[in-house]
Amino acid sequence: MSDKKLIIVITAEQGYIRNQKTDEGFSAQNDILFGAITDTYIPLLNLFTKLSGENIPFKVGLVLSPVLCTLLSDEVLQDQYINYLDRRIALGDVELERNKNDTAVLDQVRNCLAKLQKTRLDFTDRYQKNLVAAFKDFAERDYVELIATAATYAYLPHYADLKEALNAQVETGIRAQKNFFEESGDGFYLPYLGWANELESVIRSYNMNYTIVDTKALLFSKDCPSTGIFSPVRTNRSLVIFAKDNETPQDITDKDTGFACNPAYRNQNEDIGFSLEGAELENFLGNSRIRIQTGYKYTANDSKVYDAKKAREQVKKDALAFYSSKKEKLNKASALMEEGQDAILTCTIPAELLGQTWFEGIDWLEEVIRLVFSESKQEEKISLSLCRENLEKQFSLPKTTLYPCGESGSGYGEDLLDSSNSYMYRYVRTATERVIDLTERFPSETGLKARLLDTGAKEVLLAQSGDWPSMIHEQKLPNFAAESFKKHILSFTTVFDSLASNTVSTEWLTNIEREHSIFPWLTYRVFSRKK
Numbered sequence: 397m398s399d400k401k402l403i404i405v406i407t408a409e410q411g412y413i414r415n416q417k418t419d420e421g422f423s424a425q426n427d428i429l430f431g432a433i434t435d436t437y438i439p440l441l442n443l444f445t446k447l448s449g450e451n452i453p454f455k456v457g458l459v460l461s462p463v464l465c466t467l468l469s470d471e472v473l474q475d476q477y478i479n480y481l482d483r484r485i486a487l488g489d490v491e492l493e494r495n496k497n498d499t500a501v502l503d504q505v506r507n508c509l510a511k512l513q514k515t516r517l518d519f520t521d522r523y524q525k526n527l528v529a530a531f532k533d534f535a536e537r538d539y540v541e542l543i544a545t546a547a548t549y550a551y552l553p554h555y556a557d558l559k560e561a562l563n564a565q566v567e568t569g570i571r572a573q574k575n576f577f578e579e580s581g582d583g584f585y586l587p588y589l590g591w592a593n594e595l596e597s598v599i600r601s602y603n604m605n606y607t608i609v610d611t612k613a614l615l616f617s618k619d620c621p622s623t624g625i626f627s628p629v630r631t632n633r634s635l636v637i638f639a640k641d642n643e644t645p646q647d648i649t650d651k652d653t654g655f656a657c658n659p660a661y662r663n664q665n666e667d668i669g670f671s672l673e674g675a676e677l678e679n680f681l682g683n684s685r686i687r688i689q690t691g692y693k694y695t696a697n698d699s700k701v702y703d704a705k706k707a708r709e710q711v712k713k714d715a716l717a718f719y720s721s722k723k724e725k726l727n728k729a730s731a732l733m734e735e736g737q738d739a740i741l742t743c744t745i746p747a748e749l750l751g752q753t754w755f756e757g758i759d760w761l762e763e764v765i766r767l768v769f770s771e772s773k774q775e776e777k778i779s780l781s782l783c784r785e786n787l788e789k790q791f792s793l794p795k796t797t798l799y800p801c802g803e804s805g806s807g808y809g810e811d812l813l814d815s816s817n818s819y820m821y822r823y824v825r826t827a828t829e830r831v832i833d834l835t836e837r838f839p840s841e842t843g844l845k846a847r848l849l850d851t852g853a854k855e856v857l858l859a860q861s862g863d864w865p866s867m868i869h870e871q872k873l874p875n876f877a878a879e880s881f882k883k884h885i886l887s888f889t890t891v892f893d894s895l896a897s898n899t900v901s902t903e904w905l906t907n908i909e910r911e912h913s914i915f916p917w918l919t920y921r922v923f924s925r926k927k
Contacts, residue, residue: 399738400726401781402768403638404761405608407585408437408747409461409549411863411880412914414470424686425876429467430480431689435751437468437527438518439758444534445522447765454765455780457541458531459585461549462572463861465528466914469576474525481516484691487680488512491668491692494676500701504694507704512691532577541782544573544604545585547915548861551812553800554821556592560832561860563598564922568857568915570602575917582606582784587862589613589640589744590802590809596631601926605787606636608742609798612807614639616799626729626739628786630793637798638783641725644743647718648754655714656754659698660706664755668692693755711756715763723778740786744803804866816874817865820881824859827888831856834895835924848900849920851908852891856923858912859884887912 410432413425447454467473488509495501523530534540546552547568555561566584574580584604586595591609599607606628614620614629614637621629625639648655669677669690680690696702722741730739750757771777805811813821831853841849859881867877887908894900 398730398733398736400723400730400778401738401740401786402722402726402778403457403740403742403781403783403786404455404764405457405459405543405585405742405744405783406440406747406750407459407545407744408432409459409464409545409587409863410467411861411867411877412463412467412548412858412912413876413880414467414473414911424688425873426473426476426480427688428873429473430477431691432748432752433468433477433519433527434481434512434515434691435755436747436758438515438523439751440747441523441527441530441534442518443758443762444539447762448534448537448539452765452769453780454539454769455541455782456539457543457583457782458535459543459545460528460531460576461545462547462569462576463549463914465572465576468527471525478516478520478525481512481519483680484512485509485516487677487690487692490679501694504702505692508692508694528576535577541583541784542573542577542581543583543585543783544570544581546587547572548857549587549863550857550860551588551590551802551804551809551862552586552595553590553592553802553809554813555828555860556594558828558832559594559598560835560923560925561828562595563601563926564853564857565860566598566602567922568918570604571917572915580604582787583608586802588802588804588809588812590804591798592800593798596633596635600631600633600635604635605790606638606783608638608640608744608783610801610803610807611639611642612801613637613798614796616801617796619794619796621794621796623729623733623737626726626741627733627737628740628793629796630790631798632795634791634793636787636790636793637796638740638742638786640803641722641741641743643721645745645749647721648745648749648757655718655760656749656757657697658710658714659696660703660710661697662693662702662707662755663695663697663699664693664753666693666695668694707756708759711759712763715760715767718760719764719767723776726778727776738786740781742783804862811869812862812865814869817868820865823885824856824881827856827859827885830892831888831920831923832925834892835920838895839921839924844900844902844905845895846920847909848891848894848905850918851905851912852888852895853920853923854912854915854918855884855888855891855908857918858914859888 415425491505535542546565570580582605589610802809864877864881868874
């Protein structure tokens, strides 16, 4: 009988949003990162610590994008995050007084406050403000497989005809992975699972052995194997392909049937930062009147006061439903496999679903892992696995030519190029073509001109980020996203014009280098045409 393996890959990324103004009490932009640290990254590390302490041999794939790792490693942002927590802890004391006569709500205030206090202690003492190092530790202990991804999470099919752009995104992403974690790993995760056949040779040229694609990429291919998504395949260059489960993460997010929408779970949209009168938040808001999340949420999805015990019971039910569904799939697939052929199911889960969108998501993940572990001695067991553990037949797997698609939008990345954001493409496309041309015109510059060219390359990579069109499409700080994109394009244009006129403002160059300090080791030659 073949083995049945469940692969869980958690993907964490965000745009390069780095507001370091120390004269502001908080930043609505930085709140995206800080909220993710509070609700997802620290709870995820705490879960890993808990499971490893109980000698539960969990295995999880994890994508931490280069931009995210850069922000998590930024000392100024780390200190701002502590201030972010302190402001919310102080708000908790105010909330205790405001709700002192409402016992049910008072319990929720205490729970929210205790969570923030523990998060601060974990961040400063347990993890010493260095979350990247903490994730690296679990990777070194073989609990976690860290998977590289593109430099700025660009939707790569948009640049399929510009191989130099693909090379730049892939090479920079892999080098960043090595800088942060001291190894590049075996796999490369495609942003938005966007696949174009031109990516095959690029990914393999950087010694990556596998990637993950959307279900359609394999099932719609002309030579889809009989094993479907339950067994890896390879491309003509022997890049191993894992196709994701078509039901995940929709089984979490579906507005009608998704786990996260259960009435018992906490309503993540009902935050006092939006519901209270401005006067009641005056000390918290400070000089700025921008409404943001505070972390104090008291109601469930059914509009009643949140009941943590009831939610915990529902978590166990939903974890069992997820586990049973995947186990049933794997059992059916295994029965049709040839002798000695393993049945593998790969589930990709955006990190924001675990704690941010779905408050109980981390608890759900824990229950799923415990269910797998508890049945590890049964005959019909399934086991957790990592992609890298299933590469032993890399050069004998059936070959296929994948169908170009992705998981963004309805499967073709159209939400990243729609009426709200399509104007971006012509600007970033022109900038990309120009930076490629500059590497030809200035093949071996040094000194100030090299700094200028390096800055230009960095600005193009940042402009290529898929986060800007995604934020505009989702109406998530759309004005900020548009301004960020515009700034990167204008910064590159300044570089281009300066090279044309052979003049440069060293003050401007120094300031932009300081403001956009990501990838300090990057050279503009990353966009050069490979000979």
